[in-house]
Amino acid sequence: MKLETVTQVNVERAARRPVIVVTDTASGEQRLVKAKDIATDPLSAELAKQLRMGKSGTVESGGKKLFLNVYAPTARLVIVGAVHISQALAPLARSLGYDVTVVDPRTAFASPERFPDLPLIAEWPDVALPPLNIDHYTAFVAVTHDPKIDDPALLHAFARDCFYIGALGSRKTHAKRAERLKAQGASDADIARIHAPIGLNIGAVSPSEIAVSIMAEITAELRLPKEAAKVQAA
């Protein structure tokens, strides 16, 4: 790989833009395709498919074997609510390779003592979230249990098309939340995207166990084919 290509990949990744490197594995010939250029590329169908799946792979084209290496942006986790569960969830998500940010306007919760070495924003969601440039490669969880904080945060997550949206609360709590969010303009499709009660059902009790169940559900959403993910969650 040319140094120039390596550098370009690094620049695109830092900007959270997907990029694909196409290599003719017989000759070593290589080119880089940025996400915005996929539509007009001769290999657009193959490139779009690999990017959608988030998987690298080899394809045949014009008698050549081409390796399409997909560099998707690093998955992020935005946690709204600096609660006990989040103290377990944040380091766990980090160990799984996620960039983690915690948001909570309540400074007693969002304290560096409770979240050492972690990006922590002690602001309301309407102030804290827009600068984060939340995108499709972001998992989003709302765990404050306080509608004043969770509701606007969830509306933001819908608008940014997060690949996973989860919210803490029982079925009853969630039904009330759905009504409130709809009154604020959320669609049925938006509501259906919320994983609630949050996490895979593994009988989690402690904050750490709940964190495991949430990360398991996020992993399933990220990695399993869409239909299988639904079956798992059911």
Place this chain on the structure above:
Amino acid sequence: MLNRDEDILQAAENWQKAGHGVALATVVETWGSAPRPAGSSLVINDDGTFLGSVSGGCVEGAVVTEALDVIASGKPKMLEFGVADETAWNVGLSCGGTIRVFVEKVG
């Protein structure tokens, strides 16, 4: 600290700019039960220092050795590892799968 994918290409850039010979090894195809998916990569410099992985640790030693050759020759190579097989390589994958690893020089 666990290395993430972007750390690997960042290391490739940093080492190359620091004047090292650098090679990148990438899993391009897998069959059967393979330890790491296509796209997994390993970066190696001419000190033999490496980051990342292309298997569960089964074939990294052989990949590093081949990568040092690639750094010297500048020519890319395709390596194939299957079930431990004395005739092809002295190393193999105990999990029973087969992987192809593309090794190329950076720079």
